[in-house]
Amino acid sequence: MSSPSSYVVSTVRSALPILEEVTYLNTGTVGIMAEPVLAAHVAAVTQYERGGHAAEGAARQGYERARATVARLIGAQPDEIALTRNATDGVALIAASLPLGPDDPVLTTDQEHPAVLLPWALAQRRGRGRLAFFPVSPDPEETLSRFLQALRPATKLVVVSHVSCETGARLPVEAICACCRERGILTLIDCAQSVGQFPVDVQRIGSDFATGNGHKWLCGPKGTGFLYVRRDRLDLVEPPLIGEGAASPPFDRRFLGEEPASAPWSFVASARRFEYGTRNFHDYVALSAAVEYLDALGWEAIERHMAAMSGIFKEALAAEPGVTLYSPRPWEDSSGLVTFGVEGWTGEELSRRLWEDYRIIQRRVQVPDAVRVSCAYFTGPEDLDRLLAALRALRR
Ligand SMILES: Cc1ncc(COP(=O)(O)O)c(C=O)c1O
Structure with missing residues (x-):
């Protein structure tokens, strides 16, 4: 052949x-x-691990370059991208951040990965949202019609995979997001199985949030991922955790004073609000290298x-x-x-x-x-x- x-x-x-x-x-x-990406990965790990704080500037630069690379890849702005460990992180962060009541319906499909099901099951246990399901069909028209039948006026969020991890069926996410937008319903698209397979453009999809990773179809480093938060949805998501790097203004002992809780800090005005502390900055160098390798093909x-x-x-x-x-x-x-x-x-x-x-x-x-x-x-x-x-x- x-x-x-x-x-x-x-x-x-x-x-x-x-x-x-x-x-x-x-x-x-x-x-x-691929070996050239692995060579870049090993070089970045070596530089940062050998150099420690002396190499941190370069590592952080590589990290920010990865943010820009991911943003370019999915049609977002760098400020709309939080770098995460995997696709699950993105779902879990949204599930833990969105202000939902115990009876607010969260609509999803019967073919979701545990990456979607578990964070929302936990959210439901904690009184935030209630899962409801519709079945995916091999025919996208049929999937759309089943989705519309399952949609309720009270639905607050629709969370679906772009590509089903079970059958590989592509979901009509653009149509789903358009229906949700008309009704004021938020959307989170799990792009773990789509990014790197075919063009994924979050503007065209029209979702409020999207999540993905670097270690599947991008063939990048394990433990790299991203969460896209549309700029005008940022204020809807208050992260469950915070640390240095996620607060604005940046940490300053004098400013936080004796009463950090009442000091006038807030979350940074970008998706970076989900990132804090020392991170595996060097891994993201290879995420850029992986995307560039595929760019070149x-x-x-x-x-x-x-x-x-x-x-x-x-x-x-x-x-x-x-x-x-x-x-x-x-x-x-x-x-x-x-x-x-x-x-x-x-x-x-x-x-x-x-x-x-x-x-x-x-x-x-x-x-x-x-x-x-x-x-x-x-x-x-x-x-x-x-x-x-x-x-x-x-x-x-
Ligand atoms: C549709 C889908 N979502 C999420 C995940 C989980 O991805 P990650 O390991 O990056 O959290 C997978 C992994 O197989 C998947 O197929």
């Missing part, structure tokens, strides 16, 4: 040495870092490659006896995540055997009970051949 992309897939694969040992089909959980080429590869995977899996494909077919309604089940196998058992017997990294999903593979910018036809060979051998 020839490569459907306009960069040379064998060249990008040679920058990912793990591919010589395993079939890597799980970028949807964590990505693998070309985002259109990356998307074209993932669309083509996931299409080839879907076609081949759907044609395989005993295999059921659960992901939508059209690229516009789907993503590089391809979910399928095999007759007679639970997702858990199939996932375990694919890894243990065939060194194929993928993930089990629960809705439906199936296995999910990720077609990334480096996925090649050889990965599909190995997957099909393993499935055939397991079915025998």
Whole structure:
């Protein structure tokens, strides 16, 4: 099979040495870092850890550059970006910050990751919001109609994934946000599975908040993420925690005096209000390096490659006896995540055997009970051949 992309897939694969040992089909959980990005990462860690405070200026500069890089990537302003540890952080911060009453409905879907469910379950336990659900369909029109049926005049917030981590279905987030805007309902979009796969522009999506990470499709450092807070929504979110860096004016013992509680400080007037204290500034240097690496390959080429590869995977899996494909077919309604089940196998058992017997990294999903593979910018036809060979051998 020839490569459907306009960069040379064998060249990008040679920058990912793990591919010589395993079939890597799980970028949807964590990505693998290309060697040039890893070199930048190691250099940044070395500089900061060796230099300590002497290197902090450079580390902080790298950190701010990452903020600007993320902002550019998703069409936001740097002041609208809080750098976090992961996508979950962003959801948890909004769940802990928004002033909601115990009966205020928070509408979400039946395919959300625990990253969405747990922070809102905790918020509900603490008397802030009440979760309600609508089911995702492979057809975005149907998803929109189910969403509209579930929407209530009292709904205060809609929180949905841009791409379902279960089936890879793309949700009609622009239409959902437009409906919410008309009704004065806030929106939080979980972009953990979309950023790095296809263009994500928060202005076009029209959400109030969005969250994502650097360690999946951007193939950046583990433990990096972001929370987007639309500038005019900042005053709605009062962080649950504060520390030096998040308060304005900056900390000064004389100013805070004997009574810090009554001193006239407030949260800084940007999304930086969620960040405080000493942080892993150096990790974010590699987040910029990861985005720049993909910039250089070309985002259109990356998307074209993932669309083509996931299409080839879907076609081949759907044609395989005993295999059921659960992901939508059209690229516009789907993503590089391809979910399928095999007759007679639970997702858990199939996932375990694919890894243990065939060194194929993928993930089990629960809705439906199936296995999910990720077609990334480096996925090649050889990965599909190995997957099909393993499935055939397991079915025998
Ligand atoms: C849709 C979705 N949201 C959130 C997460 C959690 O991401 P993180 O580990 O960055 O918190 C995942 C991870 O698989 C996901 O698929």
